[in-house]
Amino acid sequence: MTPPEAEVELWRRAGRIGAAARDLGAGLLRPGAGRRDVAEEVERYIRAQGAEPAFPVNLSINDEAAHYTPAPEDDHRFRAGDLVKVDVGAHLDGHISDTAVTVEIGTSRHGALRQACRDALAAAEGKVRDGVPIETLSAAIETAIHARGLKPVRNLTGHTIEPYLLHAGTSIPNATGMSSGELRAGQVVAIEPFATNGKGEIRNGPFGNIVRFRGPPSPERAPELAELYRRFSTLPFCARWVADEDLREILLRSRRYLQTYPVFVEEGRGMVAQAEHTLWVREDGAEVLTP
Numbered sequence: 572m573t574p575p576e577a578e579v580e581l582w583r584r585a586g587r588i589g590a591a592a593r594d595l596g597a598g599l600l601r602p603g604a605g606r607r608d609v610a611e612e613v614e615r616y617i618r619a620q621g622a623e624p625a626f627p628v629n630l631s632i633n634d635e636a637a638h639y640t641p642a643p644e645d646d647h648r649f650r651a652g653d654l655v656k657v658d659v660g661a662h663l664d665g666h667i668s669d670t671a672v673t674v675e676i677g678t679s680r681h682g683a684l685r686q687a688c689r690d691a692l693a694a695a696e697g698k699v700r701d702g703v704p705i706e707t708l709s710a711a712i713e714t715a716i717h718a719r720g721l722k723p724v725r726n727l728t729g730h731t732i733e734p735y736l737l738h739a740g741t742s743i744p745n746a747t748g749m750s751s752g753e754l755r756a757g758q759v760v761a762i763e764p765f766a767t768n769g770k771g772e773i774r775n776g777p778f779g780n781i782v783r784f785r786g787p788p789s790p791e792r793a794p795e796l797a798e799l800y801r802r803f804s805t806l807p808f809c810a811r812w813v814a815d816e817d818l819r820e821i822l823l824r825s826r827r828y829l830q831t832y833p834v835f836v837e838e839g840r841g842m843v844a845q846a847e848h849t850l851w852v853r854e855d856g857a858e859v860l861t862p
Contacts (some may be wrong), residue, residue: 579851581666582759586849588620589661589668593861596628596657600674604649606630608643611811614849617661625660625667625737626807627781632656636724636765636835636843638779640678643811643819645780651677654684656845662806665735669761670861672829681842684766687719690845691745691764699850699857701756708754709744712764716745720814722771724843725749729762732849735805746771758852759860769841776836782808782822782829796828807832 596613603820610628617624627640632653641647649655658671672686678731694711708729716723729743744750745764754760783803799808810819822829837843850857 577609578666580752580850581663582849582860585622585661585663585666586668586670587750588622589625589670589849590861591620591661592617592661593657593659593670593672596630596659597672597674600649600655600657600676602649602651606647607643607645607811610641613659615838616812617659620661622661622663622697623862625662625669625826627809627811629658629671630655631658631843633781633842634769634837634840635776636727636773636837636845638832638853639834640780640782640809641811642780642809648742649676649861650731653681654681654842654844656843658845658847660737665775665804667732667734667737667747668849669732669737669763669847670849671763671845673846682724682840683719683845684844685719686762687721687766688844690719691723691766692762692848693716694844695743695762695764696848696857697860699754699762699770699852701728701754701852701854703754705741705743705750705752705754706760709750716764716766719766721768722764724765724767724773725771727763727765728771729760729847730763732759737806747815754852756852759849760852761847761849763845763847765843765845767837767839767841767843768805769837769843772838773835776834779834780809780811781807781832783832784828785828785830788828793825796825807823
């Protein structure tokens with residue numbers, strides 16, 4: 572079902588803002604740049620455009636595939652040779668864009684990894700249309716990555732997106748044999764190939780400083796958390812976005828209300844690259860919302 576044009580335009584605007592924020596973040600990466608500084612500048616840009624971050628900016632390095640955002644006290648500085656995934660989301664009234672690019676800082680040892688992801692993303696995008704089997708997209712991704720002599724990360728996937736739901740239930744695997752579904756016109760989907768020179772699997776690493784409410788907390792039992800839920804709803808957020816120190820402490824003690832996100836680390840400690848666009852599925856193809 573095709574959404575109303577006014578709703579589609581919100582997706583488009585969110586996509587343009589997310590794409591510009593992604594490119595801003597990529598341009599800020601250089602030896603000595605602070606990881607927290609980069610994340611906060613990208614998030615400030617999104618807000619300055621009249622949108623909100625759909626999730627904390629992910630700046631995952633080397634064998635970290637995803638889900639690291641800087642903590643408030645993070646003082647890490649990027650180094651030459653770092654392979655950084657810049658994963659950015661923006662939303663307008665819950666209409667979410669999700670997009671990523673990989674930057675190698677100051678060196679060029681991993682060009683094949685980065686290109687494999689770009690090739691895979693382009694190949695999958697070219698297959699998107701109403702009724703396409705998801706397996707067709709997975710095959711395009713897997714073939715493109717193997718053509719560069721590398722491996723797709725099998726247990727990471729793209730996903731459908733719905734208002735205020737970043738992962739809306741349908742997955743788009745980066746390898747074959749894992750899906751029997753189809754895409755339908757009117758869906759919004761994020762396609763995100765991950766390529767590695769490691770084992771091709773990720774495992775859960777340490778806490779990546781990202782949380783999400785499992786559901787609405789009780790205003791009577793947890794009034795402070797209820798206020799945060801009104802602010803963030805079902806979308807991921809982080810302690811950097813909570814200015815009040817006492818409220819940050821309450822968050823640390825309230826894990827029963829929260830889903831926590833671990834950093835995804837490549838099982839063989841291989842280097843990982845990522846590319847991602849958000850697309851609107853149409854009857855005869857797809858519109859890339861995050862060009």
